[in-house]
């Protein structure tokens with residue numbers, strides 16, 4: 001049995017011992033969240049927790065929700081693996097929905113609560129950067145049931161009344177890398193709105209003139225970057241991406257695979273199957289390889305800098 005507190009900041013390795021690792025899905029750490037409230041918990045699998053980022057999946061059965069609302073000292077981005085998410089901000093009263101293949105971004109210290117109102121399992125891949133929780137897991141000063149700002153909420157009057165808000169409409173370019181879907185510091189100001197990133201809201205880019213790979217950013221700001229790498233099949237050898245490395249830890253969670261990860265400096269190769277994760281520490285040079293007959297896709301999470 002491993003508790004969240006035991007692995008915080010040192011999964012798969014502590015900061016001074018980081019090295020690349022293929023983390024197979026049967027190695028993910030099983031837990032429930034919140035750990036002391038099984039009657040109102042989600043099923044969490046923790047994948048990576050370093051000093052830079054926290055990665056995991058969680059699952060809610062039909063009708064399910066977790067309680068209390070959650071909050072982190074870092075930003076959090078979701079990718080919807082299965083099902084439909086309904087996400088409530090407990091303090092500003094915003095409720096958004098996101099569907100399979102979509103993403104949402106939540107600024108740090110925004111109270112959030114997930115619901116599954118559907119007839120299928122909801123599964124989320126979540127990335128938090130830099131830190132998921134301080135001393136208390138979860139934080140204990142949350143708005144209790146009656147305190148949530150919602151339809152006929154008993155204590156709505158204690159919250160600010162928001163002006164009418166407009167949906168953002170932005171056209172993405174390469175210069176929006178680092179400020180998508182909103183500039184980080186701007187998005188963290190009150191009322192700490194959530195952003196839904198639909199397929200058409202992902203910030204598209206291309207990496208590599210000779211071996212182009214498609215990149216779809218969900219979020220790219222001053223503390224985290226999350227999105228999809230899509231490498232097509234085909235070429236005179238295996239399809240090979242350009243060499244990349246990051247000023248931060250990187251995780252690759254494979255959606256369509258296997259994705260072969262090659263480290264040119266050590267000539268190591270890792271065959272990363274679907275739902276497995278590759279952990280690539282700060283500064284490690286890597287390439288993606290496609291030996292299959294179809295495009296391969298991995299969700300990337302990089303924190304803090306690309």
Ligand SMILES: [Fe+2]
Pocket residue numbers: 070071072076112
């Ligand atoms: Fe959260």
